[in-house]
Amino acid sequence: MEPSLSDQLARLLGGNLVSSGDGHEIDGLTPQAVVRPVNRIQVSEVLSWASSEMVSILPRGGGTRIGLGNVPRKADVVLDLGALDRVLDYQPADMTATVESGVTLASLQEQLAPGGEFVPLEAALYERSTVGGILSVGTGGPLAYAFGLPREWLIGIGVLNTQGVATKAGGKVVKNVTGYDLNKLYTGSLGTLGVIVEASFKLLPIDAHSGALLASFPSLADSIAAGRKLIQSPAAPMGYHSVTSVVSRHLQDSVQAASQDLGLGEEETALTFAFFAGRAKATGRRLEEAAALLLAEGAKAVQRIEGPAARGLLRWITDVPIEISPSPDLVIKISVQPKSAARTSAECGEIIFSGEKPEQIVDPGFGSMRLFWPMPIAISASGADTTQPILDAVNQVRQVAHRYGGSAVVEQCPLPVKRQIDIWGDSPDSLSVMRGIKDRFDPSGILNPGRFLGGI
Amino acid sequence: MDFKQFLKGLQAIVGERNVVYHSDDLLVFEYDGSVDRGMPDAVVFPSSAHEVSQIIKLSRRAGVPVVGRGTGTGLSGGAITAPGGIQVAFPRMNHILEVDTENRLALVEPGVINLDLDTHVRKFGLRYAPDPSSQKACSLGGNIAENAGGPHCLAYGTTTNHVLGMEVVLEDGQIVNLGSLARETVGYDLRGVFTGSEGTFGIATKIAVRLLPVPEAVRTFLGIFPDVESACTAVSAVIEQGIVPAALEMIDALTIQAVQKVSDAGYPDDAGAVLLIELEGLQDEVDEIGEEVEAALWDTGATQVRAAEAAEEREQLWVGRKGALGALGSIAPNYFLVDGVVPRTQLAPVLAAVADISVKYDIPIANVFHAGDGNLHPCLLFDERKPGALDKIVEAGTAVLQVCVDAGGTLTGEHGVGLEKKEQMPLVFSTEDMAAMVLVRDAFAPANSLNPGKIFPDGKKHTPHAHTAAPGMTI
Numbered sequence: 063m064e065p066s067l068s069d070q071l072a073r074l075l076g077g078n079l080v081s082s083g084d085g086h087e088i089d090g091l092t093p094q095a096v097v098r099p100v101n102r103i104q105v106s107e108v109l110s111w112a113s114s115e116m117v118s119i120l121p122r123g124g125g126t127r128i129g130l131g132n133v134p135r136k137a138d139v140v141l142d143l144g145a146l147d148r149v150l151d152y153q154p155a156d157m158t159a160t161v162e163s164g165v166t167l168a169s170l171q172e173q174l175a176p177g178g179e180f181v182p183l184e185a186a187l188y189e190r191s192t193v194g195g196i197l198s199v200g201t202g203g204p205l206a207y208a209f210g211l212p213r214e215w216l217i218g219i220g221v222l223n224t225q226g227v228a229t230k231a232g233g234k235v236v237k238n239v240t241g242y243d244l245n246k247l248y249t250g251s252l253g254t255l256g257v258i259v260e261a262s263f264k265l266l267p268i269d270a271h272s273g274a275l276l277a278s279f280p281s282l283a284d285s286i287a288a289g290r291k292l293i294q295s296p297a298a299p300m301g302y303h304s305v306t307s308v309v310s311r312h313l314q315d316s317v318q319a320a321s322q323d324l325g326l327g328e329e330e331t332a333l334t335f336a337f338f339a340g341r342a343k344a345t346g347r348r349l350e351e352a353a354a355l356l357l358a359e360g361a362k363a364v365q366r367i368e369g370p371a372a373r374g375l376l377r378w379i380t381d382v383p384i385e386i387s388p389s390p391d392l393v394i395k396i397s398v399q400p401k402s403a404a405r406t407s408a409e410c411g412e413i414i415f416s417g418e419k420p421e422q423i424v425d426p427g428f429g430s431m432r433l434f435w436p437m438p439i440a441i442s443a444s445g446a447d448t449t450q451p452i453l454d455a456v457n458q459v460r461q462v463a464h465r466y467g468g469s470a471v472v473e474q475c476p477l478p479v480k481r482q483i484d485i486w487g488d489s490p491d492s493l494s495v496m497r498g499i500k501d502r503f504d505p506s507g508i509l510n511p512g513r514f515l516g517g518i
Numbered sequence: 519m520d521f522k523q524f525l526k527g528l529q530a531i532v533g534e535r536n537v538v539y540h541s542d543d544l545l546v547f548e549y550d551g552s553v554d555r556g557m558p559d560a561v562v563f564p565s566s567a568h569e570v571s572q573i574i575k576l577s578r579r580a581g582v583p584v585v586g587r588g589t590g591t592g593l594s595g596g597a598i599t600a601p602g603g604i605q606v607a608f609p610r611m612n613h614i615l616e617v618d619t620e621n622r623l624a625l626v627e628p629g630v631i632n633l634d635l636d637t638h639v640r641k642f643g644l645r646y647a648p649d650p651s652s653q654k655a656c657s658l659g660g661n662i663a664e665n666a667g668g669p670h671c672l673a674y675g676t677t678t679n680h681v682l683g684m685e686v687v688l689e690d691g692q693i694v695n696l697g698s699l700a701r702e703t704v705g706y707d708l709r710g711v712f713t714g715s716e717g718t719f720g721i722a723t724k725i726a727v728r729l730l731p732v733p734e735a736v737r738t739f740l741g742i743f744p745d746v747e748s749a750c751t752a753v754s755a756v757i758e759q760g761i762v763p764a765a766l767e768m769i770d771a772l773t774i775q776a777v778q779k780v781s782d783a784g785y786p787d788d789a790g791a792v793l794l795i796e797l798e799g800l801q802d803e804v805d806e807i808g809e810e811v812e813a814a815l816w817d818t819g820a821t822q823v824r825a826a827e828a829a830e831e832r833e834q835l836w837v838g839r840k841g842a843l844g845a846l847g848s849i850a851p852n853y854f855l856v857d858g859v860v861p862r863t864q865l866a867p868v869l870a871a872v873a874d875i876s877v878k879y880d881i882p883i884a885n886v887f888h889a890g891d892g893n894l895h896p897c898l899l900f901d902e903r904k905p906g907a908l909d910k911i912v913e914a915g916t917a918v919l920q921v922c923v924d925a926g927g928t929l930t931g932e933h934g935v936g937l938e939k940k941e942q943m944p945l946v947f948s949t950e951d952m953a954a955m956v957l958v959r960d961a962f963a964p965a966n967s968l969n970p971g972k973i974f975p976d977g978k979k980h981t982p983h984a985h986t987a988a989p990g991m992t993i
Contacts, residue, residue: 155754156861156892157762178760201702211702213710214679221954229954233946235859237891237931239665239714240939240946241973242955243678246710255706267760290620296734296800344803397702401620428701468700486704492694496706498961503954515705 067117067138068095074111075104083140088128090477091137093120098142102162102259106226108141109257113224118508121253123195124166126187126384130199130473131252131513132485143194146259149173151234158217158234160262163194179265182209186384188377194258200250201395204379205337207293207427208300213249220260221248224504229256236264247499254514255503269339273349274372275299276313277361282306282332282411282422286404288359289334289426297351299336303379304407304424306332309434312386313378334361337376382423383432383473390421390434392452392475394459398468400429407431409462415455429468433459452479460487486515519580521559527580528562528604531572536563536610547587547605551652553854554595554937558585561605567685567693567723573606574721575691578967585969586721588628588660591652593855594936596664596716600971606721608659614638615724622729623682623699628659628722632666635727644729647674650932651840662722665714667932669765669839672890673798674730676932678713685724686712689963699726711958716934717969719962733798736764737808738832741815742822745790746770746885750866752793752818753889757862759810765796766890767839770869773884773897774838776845783838786822793820793889794839796832842886843897850882850899854911858922859931862892871921872896879914893931894922916942935973943975 065073071080075097083093099105112119118136122128123143146164153159154177161170167188171180184203185191197219202211209215218232221244231244248258279285285304293302305313310333334356338348353364367375383393392415398406403426410433411419420433435455456472456479463470472485493516500507500518512518519527528537538544539560548557559582564570577584583603590597599605608629616625619642626635632653636646649668650656656666662684667676674680683697697709712719743749749768756763769777769792774785785792795811797804808825815823826832846853860868869885872894876883882899896918900907919929923945930939943952952974959966971978 153861153863155757155863157757158861200707206701210679213707214675223950223954227950229950230947231951231955233926233928235861235892235927235931237667237671237676237859237888237893238928239667239676239932239934240928240930241935241943241952242958243665243711243714244955244958246678246707246713247958249710250707267762270760294620294731298731341803341806343806344800347800347802397700399621399699400701401618430700430702466700467698469698469702469704471704490695490703490705492696492708493705494692495688495694495708495961498964499706499958502957502961 066094070111070115071095071097071108071139074107075099079104086140088120088137089133089480091134093137093140096140096142098145100145102146102222102228105141105143105146105257105259106222106228108226109222109224110226112139112508113226113506116506116508118511120510121198121257123164123192123198124187124190126185126191127195127199131510132517133480133512134510135512141257143257143259144192150260152177154179157265158236158262159265160218160234160260161193162260163197163258164192167191167193167196174265175268178268180268181263181265182215183212184209184380186381188380193261197249197258197261198251198253202428204303204376204425205301206430207302207425213246215263216245216249216261217264218262219245219248219258221256221258223256224506224508232262234262252510252514254500254510254518256509271342271345272337272339272369272372273345274338274367274375275334275336275349275353275356275364276367276375277334277356277364279332279334279361282424283404283408284360285332285334286407286424286426288356288361290401290404291359292336292352292355293427295351295355297348297355299338299348299352301337302425302427303335304332304426305335306421308421309382309386309423312382313375335375335379337372386434390474392435392455393473394433394456394470395430395473396433396459396463396468396470397430398463398466400427402466403429403431406462406466410459413455413458415451449476449478449482452476453482456483484516489516524576524580524582525560527576528560528573531569531576532562532564547590547607550590550592550595550597552593552595552598552936552938554598556598556600558599558603558605561587561607563607563610565610567687570606570687570721570723571691571693574687574689577604578689578691578965583967583970586659586663586717588657588663589631589655591656592660592664592934592936593857594930594934594938596934596936596969596972598937608657611723617642619644621699623726624729625724625726626658627724628657628662630658632656632658632661639729640732643732645732646680646727647730648677648680658725658727659722662713662725663715663717664932664934667888667893669767669888672766672888673762673764678710680728681709681713682726682728683709684712684722684726686720686722688720689965689968693723697726716936716972718959718972720968735801735804735827736796736798736832737804737825737827738835739795739808739811739815740824740835741793741795741820742786742789743791743793743820746869747866748819749791749793750869750889752815752820753862753865755814755818756795756811759814761807761810763795763811763890764798765794766888767794768792768887768889769839769842770885772849772882773842773846773886776849776884777838777842779848780841780845785838792838794835839886846884846897846899849884850901852900852902854898854900854915856894856896856898856915856918857930857933858894858919858927860892860894860922860925860927862890864925864927865889865892868894868921868925872918875914875917875921879910881911881914888931891931892927920945937972940973941975943973
């Protein structure tokens, strides 16, 4: 009898690095084993073994976004990269750092802080999120308006290909056009092209001062409209978010924990969160002018929050998509042309599902938003009747997103629904090129098979 | 298909007037801004993506390689055509199609000149940030191919950080869209990997770029230093205070002498280095940070510090830096320009090593560089009429690149690999690294018929041709 995958891995790396796949279920599939190599030679051994045995590999960082993606075609072995967690090189005067991919964002920021710098990546649950995971997902956070996406900060990358062979692109310098920019290709590829083991980043100095504004608005639309005005002004914040009532109640709880009373709490109140950082005087001026602008644009109340409390709120707004409770059954992330954020939000706000309109977190500067249908929904495992309303809601959201030049990714939905859709949405006309890249990088299809766009 | 038939086919697509094939007319297309040359068999001027697609399809059938050409300002041989190939150039596709002020983006055709776009959008309080020094002449299509940089990419990033999406024609004639007008897209970031692919993946026919608001205040500082070392210390002192200026540029003693010979930029004759620092932001920021910058300049040994905020006065401070390359013609008839990058902290030791190379090979080397990002531009000065001069220059240039690589740097920061540096790629990348890159090219252009012979080493020695320094040449 063939030895189990778990036994084969134990023979390869030693039993202490291999554990059961129980509790690592992905979309109803339980992997046969989880392997946690402690260095990149071991990662390479796992990949070369997996290639020859046609074993599918699901790379994993901190596991915070492991649910993102289509239902895998196969889920044999989870490759946990969390033990590759060293900062390899940090030169404050160069404003660059090179790290192993399993380092968590929190740990990295902590190690950069003594040099007065930080890496402009954002991720929910940053004590668990790893650099490799953040790059693989490739999306931005609440300050995306200022920082853009992780792609803007990655200057070099080390990747093991499906055979376990080490390859690199870019380097450790901040300006580099030597060879093709594969940094961009790997970022956002959801681990389907290779396993990221190392990354170099361009860093920024930590801002001396930070502050935030919380403002209550009569409606979400008012908050978004004010946001569009604000970001076109010299007092533009680094990030601006408009949130609906359920989200805002969570936010208020967090503010009240910091013992500040906003005098909010009315049923249909929407909340604005705007974050500012920089030099003391300029930040002060931005906060002041922005507060005045928000009041002029219809804010009922504006609260100014300074220093660590402002950072705390930023943390909270970063975590909310994952932390919100009760955990929603349907979460859709939309990205559209920034100017269409208001219309997209308004039209999606009318999509009723299970008797409820969605809760929303909208970034009118970057043109992205998340829709949550927060009420727990009972879905029977096979019942077409119960999946249909969700499919309808997803389709309606997608139509709106397309109308405004964007896309809608279903980040979370019940499994019976997931089995019937491509969570990434319709394929672009360049899909054949994407498939061509995947087929060449991973000819046997062992890396995260089926989870990416178009079944890649 | 013989060449005559092929030409007829091209003429049928774009009209007779828009195909150039007489050798006299082709002369200007033999060159770009580099030291390489190669005569195309024909140059075609399409007016639409559809025409580009037809040209590419016809060329594939005829087995003719196709090179996309911007305006020929490239510095690595990117537009130099392989034997038997044709060029597709874009003087007719030079329209700014749309400026969307609310979305802060512009939709342009590939032939639009970089500075024309910037000038146009400033009417709306916006700007296009990447500003290669050739911005008066270079085109957006070329900028995409080379992932062009410029002095202000220190704070704002290079072309790749400003391209949102594009329409491109692939090797099989297919027209596809990469990226989107939304800031996030699904699938692999093809517009990211396309940018900087030096024309080997496809030809961009429509480009959406991000625009930034014009800052409230801009202040430029010019510091005169006794030597490059102290100017490098000033750079570190500024960065250490958590300041990321919009631009941080330096020129060395030899360049200063050349500049002063051509026109008085107001530099003292014995100046060892000139440092330019530009700050942008709210007036409050520029005031507060400006004081710190000025103090840092004096503290690190500046003998003079000038500052300006009004546009014309700032322009005056930039004159010497912008005219530097052209001015080198007053010292030697030819130059060979290197584009190495090193970590910022390695600037001073690497410049010392470059000075050693200058002595060893007996070649004057003038340095003009983007000090903020560690992007060096040593200009090796020579006279091509001296026998063997060019070979010696190429050897010394390779030695400079080796120094950059040994210091943890790389071959090219903004000019591209092209023909010029393809044989040096193994200094930075392993066979496996390059194999992964070629896999991506194979997915875009499996027949490798778009700008073939570039980027990757093939053992084919290109024939460098001396470049004549002339006023107006820029880096």
